[in-house]
Amino acid sequence: MKIATVDVVVCSPDRNFVTLRVTTEDGLVGLGDGTLNGRELAVASYLRDHVAPLLVGRDAHAVEDTWQFLYRSGYWRRGPVTMAAIAAVDVALWDLKAQAAGMPLYQLLGGASRTGIMAYGHASGRDTAELFDSIRQHLEAGYRSIRVQTSVPGINAVYGVAAQPSSEGKRYDYEPAQRTPLPAEEDWDTRAYLRHLPSVFEAVRGEFGPELPLLHDGHHRMTPIQAARLGKDLEPYDLFWLEDCTPAENQEALRLVRAHTTTPLAIGEVFNTVWDYQTLIREQLIDYVRSAVTHTGGITAMRKLLDFAAQYQIKSGIHGPTDISPVGMAAALHLDLAIHNFGIQEYMRHGALTDEVFRQSFTFDDGYLHPGNEPGLGVTLDQAAADRFPYQPAYLPFNRLKDGTVHDW
Ligand code: KDG
Ligand code: MG
Numbered sequence: 001m002k003i004a005t006v007d008v009v010v011c012s013p014d015r016n017f018v019t020l021r022v023t024t025e026d027g028l029v030g031l032g033d034g035t036l037n038g039r040e041l042a043v044a045s046y047l048r049d050h051v052a053p054l055l056v057g058r059d060a061h062a063v064e065d066t067w068q069f070l071y072r073s074g075y076w077r078r079g080p081v082t083m084a085a086i087a088a089v090d091v092a093l094w095d096l097k098a099q100a101a102g103m104p105l106y107q108l109l110g111g112a113s114r115t116g117i118m119a120y121g122h123a124s125g126r127d128t129a130e131l132f133d134s135i136r137q138h139l140e141a142g143y144r145s146i147r148v149q150t151s152v153p154g155i156n157a158v159y160g161v162a163a164q165p166s167s168e169g170k171r172y173d174y175e176p177a178q179r180t181p182l183p184a185e186e187d188w189d190t191r192a193y194l195r196h197l198p199s200v201f202e203a204v205r206g207e208f209g210p211e212l213p214l215l216h217d218g219h220h221r222m223t224p225i226q227a228a229r230l231g232k233d234l235e236p237y238d239l240f241w242l243e244d245c246t247p248a249e250n251q252e253a254l255r256l257v258r259a260h261t262t263t264p265l266a267i268g269e270v271f272n273t274v275w276d277y278q279t280l281i282r283e284q285l286i287d288y289v290r291s292a293v294t295h296t297g298g299i300t301a302m303r304k305l306l307d308f309a310a311q312y313q314i315k316s317g318i319h320g321p322t323d324i325s326p327v328g329m330a331a332a333l334h335l336d337l338a339i340h341n342f343g344i345q346e347y348m349r350h351g352a353l354t355d356e357v358f359r360q361s362f363t364f365d366d367g368y369l370h371p372g373n374e375p376g377l378g379v380t381l382d383q384a385a386a387d388r389f390p391y392q393p394a395y396l397p398f399n400r401l402k403d404g405t406v407h408d409w
Contacts, residue, residue, distance in 0.1 A: 001026065001060040001100055006052035008034075008044050011386035013353035016040045016394060017325040019381055020047055020088035022096060024060050030096035031379055033294045033328030034088030036080055038183075038395045046085040050074075055089065061100070063093045067300045083272035083297045090298025091331045091377070099376035105331075106371060109303070109338035116368025117336045119320075119347035120145035120215055120240075124161040127151065128203050134162070135208060144367030145213035145240060145344060148204055152196045157186040159397055160217060183395035188407045190221055194230055201237035213240040213344075215266075220247045220409045221399075224256040231261025240344065241266040241288055241317065247408050251279035258285050266290050269319040270409075273297065274305045281309050288317035288343050294328035295319070299335055306339050315343030322348045326358035330379045333362050333371035345369060357385045 002025045009019040018040050020032040034043040051070065058066060070086045071077060098105040106112055121143040125131025131150055138146050149160035197216070204214060216239060222230060227245035234242060243266040246253045257265065266288035267280060272295050280286045289309050293302050306316050316339060318332040329347075336342050347369060350358075359380045361372030372378045399407050 001028070001096065003055050003058050003060050006047075006055045008048045008052070009381060009383070009386050010040060010044050010391045011357055011389045012392045012394075013357045013385070013389040014351035015322060015354075016391055017354075017357075018044050018047070018084075018088070019325060019327055019386075020092050021381065022055065022060065022089070022092040024096060028060075028096050028099050029380075030060070030092035030094075030099070031327045031377065031381055032088035032090065032092035032095070032298070033325040033331065034084045035294060035323055035325050035328065036084045037323040039081065040391065042081045043084045043088070046081055047088060051085055051089060060093055060096045063090065063097060063300060066090070066093060067297065071297070078273050078275065080270075080272050080295055083301075084295050087294050087296065087298035087301075087328075090300050091293065091327065094299050094331070095377040102375050104371060104373045104375065105299075105334040105377055106337040109299070109334060112337050113340050114337060114342065116365075116370055117333055117342070117345045118145060118367060119143065119345045119364065119369045120147055120213070122147045122149065122160070122348055124149040125151070126161060128200070130162075131200070131204070132207055135204065142364060142366055145215065147215040147217060147346075148200065149217065150197070150200045152189070152193045154192045155187055155189055157184075157397070158188075159186060159219060159399070180395070181393050184397040186397050186399040188221065188399040188401055190226055193221070194226060194233070197230065198233040198237070201234055201239070205237050210238065214238075215240045215243065217243040218245040220244045220270075221407065222246055224253040227257045228260035231257060231263035231265070234263050235261065239263050243267070243290065244269065248280075249276070251276075251285070254280060254285035255283065264288065266317045269295075271296065273301065274308060277305065277309070281312050281314055284312050284314065286314060288315055290317050290319050292319035292324055292328065293331040293335060294324050299331055302335060303339070306335075306341060310339075310341035313341075315341045316345075317343045318345055320346035320348065322350050322354075326350060326354065326360045327377065327379050327381075330360065330362055330371055330377040333369055334377065336369075337371060353389060357382055357389065
């Protein structure tokens, strides 16, 4: 199964996506996601200029060998651009292998370990009424686990909180509406956030009861001692997880957080290799691995990372916001279905334009996702539709403290 052509499709239906398309001499087409939010063209160039020429003529079945070749032979290792590019190739090759076998990809990963994949959605509100509305909408849409993000009195714009109630007909998404040449600037005050957040969870538990799994994302904005306090303060509300409480490149910081709280911790959406998790996993400082298949070298690397985590009773919580394309989502779902140490899957739903470009076979029903049973990943790309949505510059916002200091994400 020789690789005949390799091309990169950059398109922007709802938001920007980078898709690698690998075609074999016998006409099979495999897709991989290399989308890196706000840095999309860097991955597109890496793939087009430095990787595609190396792949033509190679055996598409040689998934492991190709992964090792791209990781080791380029001399420069790790980093989000490299690992997103390797992920795109890896997922496209797994897609081809499964299509050639005539099986859905999860069968090649060991077969299904469960019947469905528990998913969580993103509820948010500028005040309690909006937040309750948003949670109810998610429950009606079939979600059975909910991430809760909220505005904080005294802070003008908080990332992860919809700028308008979804009842006004505009669905909440991250930044794609801000397709501007410069990132939007938000403000931040950690003390105000720490004071306010527990009262929000108290209100949500009061309204929705003790059963509903609730999650929260701290977006790396706390120091270790602040994160320890928040974890403790949230214990009465029984969170499924507290995500990204501190900037996690300092893995040792989690020792302090862990020593003070039993709130489960999830980390890793900005990580791109197993090395970023060495201390976190060996010392059992986290409960969930948040990496995306798309940013962590694909299925080959994620499988190894999650197998390592499994030895320490750490589960998966694969990153699945809308800046992971439907191709990256499908790859995550096949892996979720196959591994034993599955925890939960993030699922935000893409917009209607994205669904025009990417035809998908995965389903979402009563809180559970399933990748479907089409051979391969089960996603195809409509090139004519993609051509209607050219790339547009779009950046994530950033935040400054009251005195103007740039703060952590
Ligand atoms: O590209 C960045 C977003 O995907 C990220 O901010 C989303 O934090 C996020 C999450 O948990 O989905
Ligand atoms: Mg996050």
